[in-house]
Amino acid sequence: MNKIMLKEKKEITLSENEEKELYLLTTEDISLIIHLNKNSHLNIYHYHINKNANIEINLDGENALVTYHFSTINYSSHKINISMNHKALNTSSYLYNHGVNVENQELIFDVVGKILKNISGCICNQENQIINLQDGKSTILPKLEIDNYDIVSTHSAYIGKFKEDILFYLMSRGLSLKKANELLMKGLLINQGSIDKEEVIKFQKEIESI
């Protein structure tokens, strides 16, 4: 797979039959629009630090597929809007949407998967998690707007702290609470990204600074 650079761009378009793996690190408010044409495949790792985001993914061509790993670290109040729009037959989307709300602030995930009435054979899955490190207010709005019966779709949402038994297990092996949280945040937020990538290395450093 090719790698493309798009730190300054707000729009990504994959042409027919194109396959890409993309790493993105954003530290400003971002409005990102993605278009996937017929038979194109996009695997994206998007790391986002303490800003708002509007992300619109359009599966415009048949058999288009997107796997979107979105991870954010939140210190002040922000909202993340993600819209997954299935506009063609047999399109597939897999969204892994993870956040850590560090301070006592608000983090909102508003996530919608849309499939129109005449669009069949689609897969539309979304998994959302927000970990509150303190007592911040977090909200997940996992929405599915589906007007066709011939589709496969799942959605899940979890908001909470890291579980007590998990922290106990890690700390019983000598890890401080800070280190245990750091390991768990890396597991959650790096989100299967390659640790060799520059974007991941920078994001890991941000996690370590929490």
Added chain:
Amino acid sequence: MLEIKNITVEAKENHQKIIKDLSLTIKNGEIHAIMGPNGTGKSTLSKTIMGHPKYELVDGDIIFNGESISQLTVDERGKRKIFLAMQDPTEIEGVTNSEFIKTSIQEISGERINYFNFIKEIEDSVENLNFNKEMIHRSLNKGFSGGEKKKNEVLQIKMLKPKFIILDELDSGLDVDSLKIVCDNICQYIEKYPETSILIITHYPRILKYLHPNYVHIMKDGKIIKTGDISLALETEKVGYNSINEVNERKAYE
């Protein structure tokens, strides 16, 4: 040496007393086993020694190598090389086994690890445990079978080198061959580090035949009611816990 002095333990959630005035001394190099029916407080005892936040020590004290550990946090106990091999090891998505073990070694020792030595040691340990090498690169205990989880606990023992080990129902979920393998590994560890003390918690004497405890204690209703040697475990298996009569534990030690 671990000294448990007249401890009473409550569940924080409902203030129910689970352990009642329990005392136990385990000297360096000794192996003790605790047996008892379900719900008698055996696992609570192991978690209390490790400092689990769900339980509160309302009376008594726990001394490790001359220092009270009752007020220490869980990680401070881990750093003193107390190790709890858990009955049902927790699954943690996204944290790889090798990263976890490497981080633990660094946190306990306070030094950066030598990668060459670490890789060699973990690969040797994995091989000795007849453990799939892939497991060290997978998420911690995620998708592991019951036996693999227990082998992973023993792998951590070999890598972290604790001085006091609690084996909480290590034998559950292990087939006979795997039980022999993990016990052989623990015996090799004791041979290499003979000052290590072990507390085994179990329902069955099978594991004791491999690990040869110095003492076997029967626990019931939050107390140790009888102490003996491995013959007590064998007798208990035959007659059941209800037929075991209470005996002063100090007398049994003598």
